[in-house]
Amino acid sequence: MAGGILFDLTRKLLEALVSLAAEELGAAWGLKEEIDKLEKTALTIRAVLRDAEDQRNRNNHQVLLWLKNLKDVLYDVEDLLDEFFCDALRQKIVAGDGKLKKVRLFFSKSNQLAYGLKMAPKVKAIRERLHAIAADRDNFQLSDCPVKTPIEIRERDQTYSFERSEEIIGRDYDKNKIVQLLLESEPKQNVSIVPIIGIAGLGKTTLAKMVFNDEKLGDHFELKMWVCISEKFELKVIVEKVIEAATKTKPERVLQLETLQHHLRDSINRKKYLLVLDDVWNDDPEKWRNLRNLLSGGARGSWIVITTRSELVAEITGTVPHHNLQGLSRSESWSLLKQTAFKEESRESNNSRIEAIGMEIVDQCKGVPLALRAIGKVLYKSTEAEWVKWNKNVHKYLTHEENGIMPILKLSYDHLPSHLKQCFAYCSLVPKGTSFPVLDLIKLWMALGFIQPLSEDEDLEDAGYEYFKYLVWRSFLDCESMDYLGKC
Ligand SMILES: Nc1ncnc2c1ncn2[C@@H]1O[C@H](COP(=O)(O)OP(=O)(O)O)[C@@H](O)[C@H]1O
Ligand SMILES: [Mg+2]
Known part of the structure; x- marks a missing residue:
């Protein structure tokens, strides 16, 4: 960094x-x-x-x-x-x-x-x-990269497209299975819990989003809430987040846990709700029991979907057998790699040598979408020789955690242009899952002098949007909604 x-x-x-x-x-x-x-x-x-x-x-x-x-x-x-x-x-x-x-x-x-x-x-x-x-x-022996003029004019890649067409590949079976479960089962208890389990980057959050947004759930649930848990499993923070998701208003920071608990009970009381708790790490049964008690006031048929990497968490939390997410199939993986590595119009162009190398890369990625997308983006617009090079090197990035950072994420980060690294590094100061209007973020980047326009007449805000879109395209940031101008 x-x-x-x-x-x-x-x-x-x-x-x-x-x-x-x-x-x-x-x-x-x-x-x-x-x-x-x-x-x-x-x-x-x-x-x-x-x-x-x-x-x-x-x-x-x-x-x-x-x-x-x-x-x-x-x-x-x-x-x-x-x-x-x-x-x-x-x-x-x-x-x-x-x-x-x-x-x-x-x-x-x-x-x-x-x-x-x-x-x-x-x-x-x-x-x-x-x-x-x-x-x-x-x-x-650090080698020089030639610097043509004292002040370099940064070039932005104008040809990438921020594609909403980056579709989800596969996962219909998994989605339908969970949706069916939420709709049809006759649960013994008011609130049932299904954990989705799988290693990092396998697509648990993506699957949970697909379920959450599925049309078949329509108005089956009176209340739908999405809460990102991630780092700390702190009861007060989680309760605040659930209240915010249920009422669409942030509870006041000064409120004590006791008052918040009442608020929470009021907001979900006797309502049939669907709550997604994304990325749960806590495997302390006591802490979990406290939260579950608070959430147990929903009407019969309420569901909590949990995504987690940990078997133990799934054991502690699940009231039904957990959903074990598998890697994408070989052909799905190749579709995903193609979707990310090629421009739309050249996705179907048949270069059998690149396809053969691509399949070898696919086999190393073991169906993990995060890995396939990260490598696809590094390979974007690459030559055949670069595909060969990456095929040789890719295994280095596919091992598990190193210093707490997955090497595959590090690969993505390392290939980020330097002006975007500082913009992203700044975002890392806020906790994962925080959402805010993109214009606020762009204004902060502007205030910090992180945005350089390409020409004198390029508007700084527009340049900021381009930065943002690039970071979304590279999966560093997520965008919840977008208007017709492609602005969030
Ligand atoms: N089926 C899929 N098709 C295409 N991209 C996917 C798919 N599943 C996941 N991804 C992408 O892979 C990355 C990691 O997925 P995510 O759901 O965050 O994984 P997890 O929650 O298991 O860590 C994201 O960029 C996501 O958009
Ligand atoms: Mg996740």
């Missing part, structure tokens, strides 16, 4: 340095030489950052340390530049939007000199630290 973000930070710093140099502020302060040197060093570093990021991803610990030191110095450079710009602003020589105006020097000559003398040691010290880091890069 650090590499992508550092790449962008270096870009911003270079922009600021170029701006300082162009406006001859540095010269006026007698700091031109130091600032030029600083810019050159930053350029050298930026040239190897991509390679450093790759090596970091291969767990090269020395490079990891190098990136950490670099980050510290870059933040100091940022502080120093802020100081310059603040001082310049104070002297009214930059516009309010932070861009430098034509320099009208309000400083007297002697003041400029004094200012330069004050700042020179700071610039020099930072430049020397940065220089030492740049020199260090030779120790790791």
Whole structure:
């Protein structure tokens, strides 16, 4: 992660340095030489950052340390530049939007000199630290990626399409089976529970969504609620989320659990409800019993569908046999890989060699849709040679958890363009399952300077929507509803 973000930070710093140099502020302060040197060093570093990021991803610990030191110095450079710009602003020589105006020097000559003398040691010290880091890069044989101009114009892939046509492949049997269960069985207890179990990325959440939205359920349930549990199984938080799903309003944060419990009972009392609890990890029977008691006030025929990776959770929670989700079949897997890796019009084009390689990749993915989609997206618009290369390498990403992150997700993340990495990294600050209007998110990205328009007249908000759509397309974010403009 650090590499992508550092790449962008270096870009911003270079922009600021170029701006300082162009406006001859540095010269006026007698700091031109130091600032030029600083810019050159930053350029050298930026040239190897991509390679450093790759090596970091291969767990090269020395490079990891190098990136950490670099980050510290870059933040100091940022502080120093802020100081310059603040001082310049104070002297009214930059516009309010932070861009430098034509320099009208309000400083007297002697003041400029004094200012330069004050700042020179700071610039020099930072430049020397940065220089030492740049020199260090030779120790790791980091290779340069050519940087054509000091400020790179980022190119966005204009040809990808954000397809709602990314259909769900298969799963009709599973969906129908669960829907039938919810509709037809005559349960002994008021509220019954069916767990859907399977490894990460197998499609449990997707299946639960298909069930939840199935037309056959129509108005069979008086109340339908979807709650994402994920990380912590904290009763108060879950109760708040269920109340919100039932009433479509957030309960006040200050309310105590006791009051919330009353609210919850009121909202579901004697109603036939369907509740999905997505991604349950808790296997503490006591905690589960507390929640179940609170939810037991529904009318007969109410159902809770749970998705979980854990057999134990399924054992503790289920009141009927759990639904063991299987991988997609070979042909379904190939359809999914094709759907993701090819543009719509070329999906049916028959390149038998690519198909043969594709089937070998499919066999390694063991029917796990997450893996198939992640690899498909990396292979998007790839040549046959790249298919061959990925076929050889793909096994590395299909092992199980490593440092808590599934390698297959890391593969997706590593292939994200750096400007999107920082946007996504920012989203990771909010808990999984949180939903908010996409425009709010885009405005935050804009405020943080994460969005760069492709041209002067591209609207920042539009560029933000493109970022968002790309992150949805790559399955990093999810989008609940979309209007006819393709906006959420
Ligand atoms: N049957 C399917 N067809 C196409 N894509 C699928 C299918 N099942 C899951 N996916 C995709 O695979 C990814 C992981 O699915 P998800 O339901 O989140 O898995 P889980 O909940 O088991 O971890 C998602 O991007 C989802 O859209
Ligand atoms: Mg899930």
